[in-house]
Amino acid sequence: MSEFLEFQDVSKHYGDVKAVDHVSLTVKQGEFFSLLGPSGCGKTTLLRILAGFEQPDTGRVLLGGEDVTDLPPYERKVNTIFQSYALFPHLSVWDNIAFGLKVAKRPKKEIKEEVAKMLTLIQMEDQAWKKPDQISGGQKQRVAIARALVNKPRVLLLDEPLAALDLKLRQRMLIELDLIHDEVGITFLYVTHDQGEAMSLSDRIAVMKLGKIEQLGTPEEIYEAPRSSFVAAFIGDTNFFDGTVAEPLEKDSVLNGFLAAAVDKDYSRLKIEDFPDLECFNDKQIKEGERVFLSIRPEKMRISRERPATTPHLNIIAGTVEDVIYLGSQTKYWVRTGDYRISIIRQHSRFLLDEKPIRWHEEVWISWHADDGFMLEKYSAQDENLIQLPPEEVGENPPSLNGADLAGSATAQ
Amino acid sequence: MKPSRVPMIVTWAVILFFYLPIVILVANSFNSSRFGGSWESTSLKWYIRLMQEDDIWHALQNTLFIALSATLVSMVLGTSAAFALHRFAGSRLQKLHYSIIYTPLVLPEILMGLSMLLFFVALKVQLGLVTIAIAHVTFCLSYVAMTVLARLQDFDFAIVEAAQDLGAGWWTTVWRVLLPMLAPGILAGGLLAFTLSIDDFVISFFVAGPGSTTLPIKIYSMIKYGAPPLINALSTILLVITFTCVIVSQYLTQQEPKAAK
Numbered sequence A: 001m002s003e004f005l006e007f008q009d010v011s012k013h014y015g016d017v018k019a020v021d022h023v024s025l026t027v028k029q030g031e032f033f034s035l036l037g038p039s040g041c042g043k044t045t046l047l048r049i050l051a052g053f054e055q056p057d058t059g060r061v062l063l064g065g066e067d068v069t070d071l072p073p074y075e076r077k078v079n080t081i082f083q084s085y086a087l088f089p090h091l092s093v094w095d096n097i098a099f100g101l102k103v104a105k106r107p108k109k110e111i112k113e114e115v116a117k118m119l120t121l122i123q124m125e126d127q128a129w130k131k132p133d134q135i136s137g138g139q140k141q142r143v144a145i146a147r148a149l150v151n152k153p154r155v156l157l158l159d160e161p162l163a164a165l166d167l168k169l170r171q172r173m174l175i176e177l178d179l180i181h182d183e184v185g186i187t188f189l190y191v192t193h194d195q196g197e198a199m200s201l202s203d204r205i206a207v208m209k210l211g212k213i214e215q216l217g218t219p220e221e222i223y224e225a226p227r228s229s230f231v232a233a234f235i236g237d238t239n240f241f242d243g244t245v246a247e248p249l250e251k252d253s254v255l256n257g258f259l260a261a262a263v264d265k266d267y268s269r270l271k272i273e274d275f276p277d278l279e280c281f282n283d284k285q286i287k288e289g290e291r292v293f294l295s296i297r298p299e300k301m302r303i304s305r306e307r308p309a310t311t312p313h314l315n316i317i318a319g320t321v322e323d324v325i326y327l328g329s330q331t332k333y334w335v336r337t338g339d340y341r342i343s344i345i346r347q348h349s350r351f352l353l354d355e356k357p358i359r360w361h362e363e364v365w366i367s368w369h370a371d372d373g374f375m376l377e378k379y380s381a382q383d384e385n386l387i388q389l390p391p392e393e394v395g396e397n398p399p400s401l402n403g404a405d406l407a408g409s410a411t412a413q
Numbered sequence B: 001m002k003p004s005r006v007p008m009i010v011t012w013a014v015i016l017f018f019y020l021p022i023v024i025l026v027a028n029s030f031n032s033s034r035f036g037g038s039w040e041s042t043s044l045k046w047y048i049r050l051m052q053e054d055d056i057w058h059a060l061q062n063t064l065f066i067a068l069s070a071t072l073v074s075m076v077l078g079t080s081a082a083f084a085l086h087r088f089a090g091s092r093l094q095k096l097h098y099s100i101i102y103t104p105l106v107l108p109e110i111l112m113g114l115s116m117l118l119f120f121v122a123l124k125v126q127l128g129l130v131t132i133a134i135a136h137v138t139f140c141l142s143y144v145a146m147t148v149l150a151r152l153q154d155f156d157f158a159i160v161e162a163a164q165d166l167g168a169g170w171w172t173t174v175w176r177v178l179l180p181m182l183a184p185g186i187l188a189g190g191l192l193a194f195t196l197s198i199d200d201f202v203i204s205f206f207v208a209g210p211g212s213t214t215l216p217i218k219i220y221s222m223i224k225y226g227a228p229p230l231i232n233a234l235s236t237i238l239l240v241i242t243f244t245c246v247i248v249s250q251y252l253t254q255q256e257p258k259a260a261k
């Protein structure tokens, strides 16, 4: 029973638009699974195919081993939380929650008990007789959840359920959703374009792009080992260096002369225009001469006034601080080296606060271990348009996508 | 600069022009004098006399029968039409459908009455209450359809999907969700249709048969035999009914369709 929900080669197009493009996917029972991707990548369409509101052009949808592709929405044991909540405005909170049970003609006594349980779960016992237009946005959200959960669906579908809420409420609902998921043990299929939501809630995430699944894995896998530059840029912040793979490193630089002639295929040198050569982990065995993006997360880099000691596989480059952004628990530095503006995040600690802080225009050293960078295939101009910058980056601060050739287009979006 | 008084004066002039005759009519209906020129005393004499006229009772029954049946039928047909118009808006068939629904609102009544009469005669249908009711449905239905259509424009159809998602089949969705939510719109359209049917004269006049005299036709014939004070009283009653319907209908239309936003 581990392969509980299964999409097999599902496609759906609208006119020329391939909303969902041959997606295959399995979700385990009880899992909190997220579909994450920029707006228009087909997340909602995939969800609606599972709910039964859209018929796929190709492929099957299996739920608990049963093929549900041709069942109408009202015969599927899944329930949806709509983005607009879609509460019934003419019914009270109580009647909204009871709707599914009443339609299923369950005994009155049972309905009363189940609705009462749900009202307790969402802590709205005292609001049962209010109409939807008399309660707040967060409460509507909770009623929508209760209205779906009371039917004990096999999968709960959530389509950007937090998008309509303000930041504070969103953070609270995030925690609440997590608690509810733990409590009811139902499989959640969660759609969002907000990587923060997906990262903090999900057991696994499928990152989608243009109707296809770009990468599937745990939040950690996706963040720590993005498989493409699209994923690296979409999930969290990253620095990109545009370079050409050069010769593998000689092993002797690692082992100090034991096997002088041998080469270490795991590490390659990356040549970057008007920039020092960088050392990169090359587990994918990318061949010499290929053009790639090297992606390094801002928090994997260290910034210091003193040049760090040279150790194997440590990249060390010099630069000038152009911007310092204090973010409370951490500080973000923008450092210029040649054509690149590199972002670095440093956590605060007692120790660091005591030392004299690094300021604008200071000459600094940046360093990172070769293992912390990823060589990824270059992404297309199309990808750039899809990647939405996190709000804090938009506006006065330049985006974290670096590289002289990238900066312009990335800012423009 | 002092604001000009002209708009104010014009407004009052227009209001007087429109409503003074009605005010005089209503006032006169309480005047015990037989002639409108002089005021004798305030009395309900004419209303009491009205009650005693069997003809008028009969005409009232006819009018209500026609208005009620035309309203009910057009509420059903008009709502269905509005759904089709909304659901398939943009298709060529529905554009035609829209024109057909819309035309009775602007077509000269005399033309509708005449064509209806020719139609019934051609089919050799006995003229009477039923033909009047059918004729009324033709324009009442347009008013209901337009009112319901306006409600549908800002209806969140995710609510319909939500109902299906929760296990409701087509009928259950219509019965438990769509109709209750659209009821104010349908009712408002129905009331409008009811008022229009009650005071329709031209069309009824064409398709009426023996024994199917309606109130407006009755009033018309009473004028010919000269009974002004009775007409005043009767008209006042009609006026009250019509105003009530229109006000309730307005109230229902103005109520926002409460989509769960």
Ligand SMILES: Nc1ncnc2c1ncn2[C@@H]1O[C@H](COP(=O)(O)OP(=O)(O)O)[C@@H](O)[C@H]1O
Pocket: A014, A017, A018, A019, A037, A038, A039, A040, A041, A042, A043, A044, A045, A046
């Ligand atoms: N009913 C529809 N008619 C036409 N195009 C649609 C329809 N629904 C979605 N699309 C298109 O399919 C693509 C995927 O849409 P959607 O699944 O809503 O994306 P997401 O939820 O990821 O933002 C988009 O390009 C969108 O314009």
Ligand SMILES: [Mg+2]
Pocket: A040, A043, A044, A045
């Ligand atoms: Mg969507």
